[in-house]
Amino acid sequence: MKHIKGRARLAAALCAGLLVTLAGCGVGGGGGEAATEKTKIRFSWWGNPERAELTQKAIDLFEKKNPGIEIQPDFAEFEAYWQKMATEMAGGGGPDVLQMDYSYLKQYASRNLILDLGGQASKGALTLTGFRQGLADTGKIDGKQVAVPWSGNTFAMLYRPDIFAEAKVDLPKKGWSWTEFHATIEKLSKAAVVKDMKGAGDYTGVYHLMDLWLRQQGKSFYTPDGKLGFGKEELRTWFTQTKQFRDDELLLSAQRAAQLDPKPALSADAVAMEPNWDNFIGRYVGEAPDAEFAIGPVPSLKPDTAGLYLKPSMLLSVSTRSQQPDAAAKLVNFMVSDPEAAKILGTNRGIPATEAALAALELNDVDQMIVDYEKSVADLMQPAPPPPPAGAGTIEQAMRDISEELNFKRLTVDQAVDRFFTEAEQAIAAGTD
Amino acid sequence: MTQTTLTKGPARRGAGPRRAVAGPAPGRSDARAGYLFLSPWIIGMAVLTLGPMLASLYLSFTNYNLFNTPDWIGLENYRKMFADDQFHQTVSVTLRYVLLATPLKLGAALAVAIWLTQSRRAMGLYRTAFYAPSLLGASVAMAIVWRALFADDGVQDQLTSSVGLGIGGWVGNPDYSLLMLVLLAVWQFGAPMVIFLAGLQQVPRELYEAAEVDGAGRWRRFVSVTLPMISPVIFFNLLLETVHAFQVFTSAYVISGGDGGPAGSTLFYTLHLYQRAFSDYRMGYASAMAWVLLIVVGLVTALLFRTSRAWVHYAGGSR
Structure with a gap:
């Protein structure tokens, strides 16, 4: 009995000790803050350790140029980043400056979580000019500058010129039609230069390509007020386009694609073409160094309307909860427009959004390929969708x-169309609640 | 059980003098010490389990996307859930998994346990070897190895092709991908096996000897002696593995890359719940899904307990 009591006392003492230490930490932290009096800015982004290293270098430079500001950085992978951000924001916290994705912009702006930076711009803490074609307005919602584009990219047809040459098939060229695109798929699949290699996968699952196809008809995937911009008839046509190819097994089979996943089919010798964002080429070159890659335009219904636009691939926003909006805006400005920062960051986040940052870069072969492609389709570019x-x-x-x-x-096809509309309408309803 | 013996032992020894001096006080301070030792668990239970559970029960009746204040909508989430085709698909996938994986896993565990009770050389080595998959099985690395085994031209494809079934790898085939996950679960039979082993060693030898004298063969002895004698252990394992199978998540999440593919064939209930909560931020809906799962698992457990009266034999009990 005594024994037990003794242990209880020991446990109590240990607990008490722990509490004292915890309290001690709290006091210590508070004291430190008071002593330095630096403006502290929390900055969050998503990415990998390589990006973290480059970002940290840019932050070091910013702190050197702005001795009164201290940046507290943190980062996570894309999915984890948004989970953490949602939880922090819901709890009333969150960083001062956050890397923003175009698809989250509306959600964060409508919940009043990100600041209208117009005020900071008029105070001179932030420059909102000098963006590449069509990017300037992509950070605005209802006239409010809730984000600043950091980098931009365009949709494209990524392909393997070495395979095309061997199969003696014409390369994708500006203004090519969907019919030509389909003929190209068929020729490449029948040639099967590498065993089982197909011309392309079933592109009807690529929502960005369908968006372009709709834009070529003067429609869009979403209306400005966030509803679906097309009806069942359009979707039926879209899904039917590849039906014959599916039946004749001229496309990458879903079975093979599922096995390759998460490896992309283009760098795994499984297809010769893939509609995707132009900056993906960097990843593919890295994954398959022996293969040749090139970037071509997407097929179009009319040669002069491809529906293409420069999409902000990453943006920067400032939290409405930030106690230091001016310092935060300064950091945003530095990251987006400062030539020295641009040099450090390179094209890790895509091709920079501002002309000044782009001009400061020394481009490698792959970057040059992307920039050249974007220049080659400049006359086809339209304003970005909301x-x-x-x-x-x-x-x-x-x-x-x-x-x-x-x-x-x-x-x-009919079942597919019905299921898509059921699920899409549910998702949109859940998003607007 | 152990607790009572621990406290009773010394109390009885020192009963006389102690009671005269301190009266009922030691009992109370015993309790206090007990609660003090329990406190990490009690605090953890209240703060990390009960609190969030009650919160999720409340949220399941609301519309909540992490950013808004939860908005009371009554049973709307539950109504939407039962009207959702994808929900029905996940239920059917999960039930098929539970019905396949649980009996197969228990069968494998029992068979190996029986084999391991016979004395052989290097028995310890075999026991360790059969338990090893359970240590590895829940890991992400194992799920990746599994993917490779069941790819085109993988081990499974070569085996099935050699017996004339040219169906390709199961990873990319929605008709077989669930079976692949079932096999991954069956392969991790180590935990129930160890429990079966313990149960088998408790069966009195003389029962077998008596049965043998009565002319019972191997099968007869298994059915009439072994099975009834280890039925409490079978029941325990069945309960544990069923509940466990309902909660399957990691293997499907890693093997399908989080989307429950191919073609939704491995979209387990928990995976769907995770998507709704952490991809769509539909926290209210996801909470409702979690509560339906809890209720269903609770009902299944109650049902198993009820049937257990008919087939579980407790030695020394009234039956």
Whole structure:
């Protein structure tokens, strides 16, 4: 009995000790803050350790140029980043400056979580000019500058010129039609330069390509108020486009694609073409150094309207809760427009959004390829669509899943269309609540 | 059980003099010490388990996306859930998994446990070897290895092709991908196996000897002696593994890259719940899903307990 009591006392003493230490930490932290009196800015972004290293170098330079400001950086992978951000923001916290994605912009702006930087711009803490074509307005919602574009990219047809040459097929060229695109797929699949290599995968699961196809008809995937911009008839046409190819097995099979996942089919010798964002080429070159890659334009319904636009691939926003909006705006400005920062950051986040930052860069071969492509289609570029509604991520995934089920022949085109509309309407309703 | 013996032992020894001096006080301070030792668990339970559970029960009746103040909508989430086709698909995928994985895993565990009770050389080595998969199985690395085994031209493809079934790798085939996850679960039979082993060693030898004298063969002895004698252990394992199977998540999450593919064939209930909560931020809806799962698992457990009266034999009990 005594023994037990003794232990209890010991445990109590240990607990008490722990509490004292915790309290001690708290006091110590408070004291330190009071002593330095630096403006502290929390800055969060998503990315990998390589990006973290480059970002840290840029932050070091910023702190050297602005001795009164101290940056507290943190980062996570994309998915974890947004989970953490949502939780922190919901709890009333969050960073001062955050890396923003176009698909989250509307959600954060409509909940009044990100600051209108117009005030900081008029005070001179932030320059909002000098953006590349069409990017300037992409950070605005209802006239409020809730984000500043940091980098931009364009949709494209990524392909393997070495395979095209061997199969003796014409390369994608500006103004090529969907019919030519389909003929190219067929020729490449029949040539099968590498065993089982197809011309392309079933592109009907690629929601950004459908968006371009709709834009070529003067429509859009989403209306400005965040509803679906097309009806069942358009989607039926879209899914039917590749039906014959699916039946004749001229596309990358869903089975093979599922096995390759998460490896992309283009760098795995499984397809010769892939519609995707032009900056993905950097990743593919890294993954398959022996293969040749090139960037071409997407097919179009009319040669002069490709529906293309420069999309902000990353933006920077300042939290409405920030106690130091001026210092935060300064950091945003530095990251986006400072030539020295641009040199450090390179094209890790894509091609910079401002002309000044782009001019400061020394481009490698791959970067040059992207810049050249964007220049070559400059006359086809249109203004970017408004940011997508809050459920857009779910809808993008639904499009991919439903197209996959079409390829497994688990759905007919009509069933696929109905299921897409059910799921999309649910996602949009849930996003606007 | 152990607690009572621990406290009773010394109390009885020092009963006489102690009671005269301190009266009932030691009992109370015993309790206090007990609670003090329990406090980490009690605090953890209240703050980390009960609190969030009650919060999620409340949220399940609301519309909540992390940013808004939860908005009371009554049973709307539950109504939407039962009207959602994807929800029905996840239920069917999960039930098929539970019905396949649980019996197969228990069967494998029992068979190996019986084999391991026979004395052989290097028995310890075998026991360790059969337990090892359970240590590895829940890991992300194992799920990746599994993917490779079941890819085109992988081990499984070569085996099935050699017996004339040219169906390709199961990873990319929605008709077989669930079976692949079932096999991953079955392969991790180590934990129930160890419990079966303990149970088998408790069966009195003389029962077997008596049965043998009565002319019972191997099978007869298994059915009439072994099974009834270890039925409490079977029941325990069945309960544990069923509950466990309902909660399957990691293997499907890693193997399908988080989307439950191909073609939704591995979209388990928990995976769907995770997507709704952390991709769509539909926290109210996801909480409702979690509560439905809890209720269903609770009902299944109650049902198992009820049937157990008919087949579980407790030695020394009235049955």
